[in-house]
Amino acid sequence: MRWEELTSDRFPEAVQESGRVCLISLSVIERHGHHLPLGTDMYEGRGILDRVAAMEPVIVFPDYYFTQIPEARHQPGTIAIDGELMVKLLDNVCREIARNGMDKIVLVNAHGGNRGLLSLFPMLQLYHPQDYVLYVVDPIGKPMEGVTVPWEATENGHAGPGETSMMLALRPDLVHMERIVAGEGRALGRLKPLNEAGVVTGIWWYADQPHHYQGDGSKGNAETGEQILNNRAEYIVRAVRAIKADSEARRLQDEFFARSAAPSG
Numbered sequence: 001m002r003w004e005e006l007t008s009d010r011f012p013e014a015v016q017e018s019g020r021v022c023l024i025s026l027s028v029i030e031r032h033g034h035h036l037p038l039g040t041d042m043y044e045g046r047g048i049l050d051r052v053a054a055m056e057p058v059i060v061f062p063d064y065y066f067t068q069i070p071e072a073r074h075q076p077g078t079i080a081i082d083g084e085l086m087v088k089l090l091d092n093v094c095r096e097i098a099r100n101g102m103d104k105i106v107l108v109n110a111h112g113g114n115r116g117l118l119s120l121f122p123m124l125q126l127y128h129p130q131d132y133v134l135y136v137v138d139p140i141g142k143p144m145e146g147v148t149v150p151w152e153a154t155e156n157g158h159a160g161p162g163e164t165s166m167m168l169a170l171r172p173d174l175v176h177m178e179r180i181v182a183g184e185g186r187a188l189g190r191l192k193p194l195n196e197a198g199v200v201t202g203i204w205w206y207a208d209q210p211h212h213y214q215g216d217g218s219k220g221n222a223e224t225g226e227q228i229l230n231n232r233a234e235y236i237v238r239a240v241r242a243i244k245a246d247s248e249a250r251r252l253q254d255e256f257f258a259r260s261a262a263p264s265g
Contacts, residue, residue: 006059026118031184033159035178042063046063049168052258071202098130149162157213164217
């Protein structure tokens with residue numbers, strides 16, 4: 001059930017049918033090479049969660065793309081909001097979801113660059129008592145059982161054959177295979193000495209992939225895209241069912257807040 005498609009009258013019933021579970025696909029608006037649209041992550045996240053909702057009753061929050069992407073600010077069309085606002089907005093959205101009756105909120109990653117945000121944000125929830133539990137599910141990069149891809153692992157990446165395949169399955173009208181530039185997806189290695197020494201800087205992605213393209217998208221195809229989409233949806237469904245069955249996280253969270261209010265007894 002998509003939040004924006006429900007009537008206000010129907011909404012309370014949907015909350016109960018969903019088990020009070022709401023999923024938010026955290027995507028972003030950024031360049032995906034020459035051949036894919038700026039909203040690629042948004043379309044992928046939407047397509048996957050629609051498949052999830054068809055298999056398991058949940059409420060799916062409207063498209064959400066105000067996340068981590070300052071590394072693409074040099075590319076036209078990028079929407080990169082300030083970090084402080086990014087965190088505050090997501091917190092506000094979660095509180096609004098809870099106010100509308102859902103006490104299990106699931107952040108589903110639809111953008112590889114969100115991993116830093118998704119590591120930090122749940123920990124920030126521990127500063128103040130919450131009347132909901134926040135869960136994070138990240139299907140990106142997980143092993144795909146039963147999916148055989150016609151490319152080598154080194155040929156995949158941002159706007160590479162995996163994402164290209166998913167978009168060919170979801171919105172082929174927005175994919176322009178003829179615009180792919182051969183070899184452009186190779187890493188430049190401009191910070192190779194630092195990388196080899198285990199040093200990370202904020203400019204690491206730009207150093208390797210200034211074109212915001214990684215891999216070889218020409219190897220993508222719609223059939224494989226359907227398999228990837230279904231595989232990720234099934235992964236999320238398993239997680240959602242575990243979340244619905246969970247009561248321990250809320251108990252421990254409440255215990256933690258009670259103890260943290262008076263740690264000395």
